[in-house]
Amino acid sequence: MINVCFLISALDHSGGTERVTTLIANSLANRGFNVCIMSSIGGLSPFFELDHRINVISIFPESVSVKKNALGLISRIRKVLIKEKIETLIVVDSINCVFTTIASIGLNINHICWEHFNLNVNLGSSFRSLGRRMAVQWCDHIVTLTQRDKLNWCSRFKVKDMIHTINNPSTCQQQAHSPSLEMKTILCVGRLTEQKGFDLLIDSWSRIVHEFENWKIIIVGSGEDESLLQNMIDEYGLADSIVLKGQQNDVAPFYRSASFFCMSSRFEGLPMVLLEAQSYSLPIVAFDCDTGPAEIIEDNVNGYLVDYLNVDQLANSLKKMMLLDSLSYNRMSQNALENTIHFDLESILLRWEKII
Secondary structure (H helix, E strand, O other): OOEEEEEEOOOOOOOHHHHHHHHHHHHHHHOOOEEEEEEEEOOOOOOOOOOOOOEEEEEEOOOOOOOOOHHHHHHHHHHHHHHOOOOEEEEEOHHHHHHHHHHOOOOOOEEEEEOOOOOOOOOOOHHHHHHHHHHHHHOOEEEEOOHHHHHHHHHHHOOOOOEEEOOOOOOOOOOOOOOOHHHOEEEEEOOOOHHHOHHHHHHHHHOOHHHOOOOEEEEEEOOOOHHHHHHHHHHOOOOOOEEEEEOOOOOHHHHHOOOEEEEOOOOOOOOHHHHHHHHOOOOEEEEOOOOOHHHHOOEOOOEEEEOOOOHHHHHHHHHHHHOOOHHHHHHHHHHHHHHHHHHOHHHHHHHHHHHO
């Protein structure tokens, strides 16, 4: 069976990138592939449970500057590729192609760049932009999470056949759960960073909270903006209706106690949390950001898509959801659950196997 290696920046982080990488790696191991995961930094204590057959290799066990140690990183990656006789290398996040395209020179390796954001976002890193250009030049395949992003790649780089859209799979099976507006809870899950736009959500909520005194917004996650967001909540006088719950190992109870899900992100790749929310039959209100929400949410069918960064419209959509009659809400909830079939793990694995 094929020797497959994933390269990821830090396997011990708790984000969606690490979660879906673990899921795909575990699934390939279950299908008989010989799988290893290289973590550029740390990774010897993965946050998510790994199949015992997967070999984890830490390039730099301690935290270091990747830029300052670029040559060492390239050299160590190459040694692993040769020692483990890797036949297919899946590079998690296009930024890492800066290193892998050089490390694999002269090696007979099927080289796959797995884009986890979207082409219009480089997070202020010239390395990520460089990695994308190098991937187009030297990788065999580039995997995008959405069709919209595939079109962006094809248009910018004038390539077509090497670009494949493979959605993230839902990490949850369909749950036997019937949510209700009577729970009066709006759930948000994500890192407390500018990307996730919780500041926009707080602003939006402040405009309508006086109409919904018994409702609460629960935000699950941690991050560098926690103090900023808490101060904003206090300044708006929303401490009774917006609660920061911090990072949780088990998010299931929060999905089960929510009426619907809200995502206010400024940008995404393909948000795992939306897939999880739908597996619990939760309708969704989300900005139509690049990329992902528009490929998960059908407006007025399984949720509401809000014009990008339109805080007033976000407030109106939250209000519209909270005021739905029970028949309309139940129909939207059922549609959300049924939509999960498009992100079934088995069908997505078949797409991966075609290019591995």
